Amino acid sequence: MSDVNRNYTNEELDKMSNDELARLGTELDGVTVAYRKERFPVAGDPAEKRAERKVATFFALSVLMGIAFIAVYLFWPWTYKHMEQEGLWTYTLYTPLLGVTGGLALVFMGIGIASYTKTFIPEEISVQTRHDGPSDEVDRRTLVALLNDSWQTSTLGRRPVIAGLAGAGAVLAGISIILPLGGIVKNPWKPKAMGIQGDGTLWTTGWTLASQGETVYLGRDTAAIAEKHDGHYSTKGVSRLVRMRAEDLDAGAMETVFPMTEDMINDGDVYDANRDVYEEHMHSIHGPRNAVMLIRLRHADALKAIPREGQEDFHYGDYFAYSKICTHIGCPTSLYEQQTNRILCPCHQSQFDALQYGKPVFGPAARALPQLPITVDKEGYLIAKGDFIEPVGPAFWERRS
Numbered sequence: 001m002s003d004v005n006r007n008y009t010n011e012e013l014d015k016m017s018n019d020e021l022a023r024l025g026t027e028l029d030g031v032t033v034a035y036r037k038e039r040f041p042v043a044g045d046p047a048e049k050r051a052e053r054k055v056a057t058f059f060a061l062s063v064l065m066g067i068a069f070i071a072v073y074l075f076w077p078w079t080y081k082h083m084e085q086e087g088l089w090t091y092t093l094y095t096p097l098l099g100v101t102g103g104l105a106l107v108f109m110g111i112g113i114a115s116y117t118k119t120f121i122p123e124e125i126s127v128q129t130r131h132d133g134p135s136d137e138v139d140r141r142t143l144v145a146l147l148n149d150s151w152q153t154s155t156l157g158r159r160p161v162i163a164g165l166a167g168a169g170a171v172l173a174g175i176s177i178i179l180p181l182g183g184i185v186k187n188p189w190k191p192k193a194m195g196i197q198g199d200g201t202l203w204t205t206g207w208t209l210a211s212q213g214e215t216v217y218l219g220r221d222t223a224a225i226a227e228k229h230d231g232h233y234s235t236k237g238v239s240r241l242v243r244m245r246a247e248d249l250d251a252g253a254m255e256t257v258f259p260m261t262e263d264m265i266n267d268g269d270v271y272d273a274n275r276d277v278y279e280e281h282m283h284s285i286h287g288p289r290n291a292v293m294l295i296r297l298r299h300a301d302a303l304k305a306i307p308r309e310g311q312e313d314f315h316y317g318d319y320f321a322y323s324k325i326c327t328h329i330g331c332p333t334s335l336y337e338q339q340t341n342r343i344l345c346p347c348h349q350s351q352f353d354a355l356q357y358g359k360p361v362f363g364p365a366a367r368a369l370p371q372l373p374i375t376v377d378k379e380g381y382l383i384a385k386g387d388f389i390e391p392v393g394p395a396f397w398e399r400r401s
Helices: 010-015 018-028 048-077 086-090 092-122 137-154 159-182 206-210 278-283
Strands: 031-037 125-127 215-223 227-229 232-234 241-243 254-259 291-298 321-325 335-337 343-345 351-353 360-361 375-377 382-384
Touching: 010 137, 018 031, 018 137, 048 092, 048 159, 086 092, 092 159, 206 215, 206 254, 206 382, 215 278, 241 278, 254 278, 254 375
Parallel strands: none
Antiparallel strands: 031 125, 215 241, 215 254, 215 382, 227 232, 254 291, 291 321, 335 343, 343 351, 351 360, 375 382
């Protein structure tokens, strides 16, 4: 290493060929090429053509799978279909097709790269002596030469078909990873038409319909599923959500309820075996901020309850309704301790006192659970008396509470 001249002028470096610079670079870096063998030393070798077609095939398959992924993602029917609807079989293939096409695009790309490396890149064993300190001009110039030499010896530059297919496959494989992210990116402040899940903004839910003059019932989830009729499954006459009366809940009990508008009712004396409201019920259940904990306190405990200022009339007798979405990071507060009247979030152990307007008493949550104002209608069904007066769920910077 000490015998290598490192004091070359720019003029001397300019006069050197790429091969000479590459050779000098290995010497300056303390690299010894112990073994090097070209894969196809004879020009026009038929085996080289066969190998090139093989590698090109894998890259072409990667391109096709990438295009197929994009086509499935953009054009395949993805809207939910239940068991009696036409197009159910097509809908059920959507996610598997995304997985198969996206996965194969990456697999074929990987196989193509590995095959090219093993087929065309020269076999080489090099040993390098490590050294410290910054690189000088001669090191930088020779590094560029070494990169050029690597490009030339890879022979990729004279294989435009493989290079093009590899590039296209890499781009499409990358798109297959990035494209699905577009489906989950949305503007949380842009409202859409109000529905049973709200208008899409962070401060609305299905219960917001109550503030717009609609009657919104507290619906209990029956967990009912499609039933088999005449050899096929149907959701006609199946009510996933049913209205609740005050007497449906025992003292000290808790029930998770979801919003139901009048056009979603198919129970009690208005039940119609030919009516299908199942899909709308599922939209309510899947509403990200719709779930509410309806708690019937024991009467002695209810007498000790401390309401939040401005929410003194939000409860109905012994019945209190709190958002089930934890104010920490949005987990479901799905546990209720009857003896202590505490609501627990199992994710990070936040605890809320049901006797003190859902106030946090333990854990990382810093805000009380929003309380839903409730009452009963003239038929005795529990309904929302209005909307939450604050946004439900965890914090966001526009939050007004």
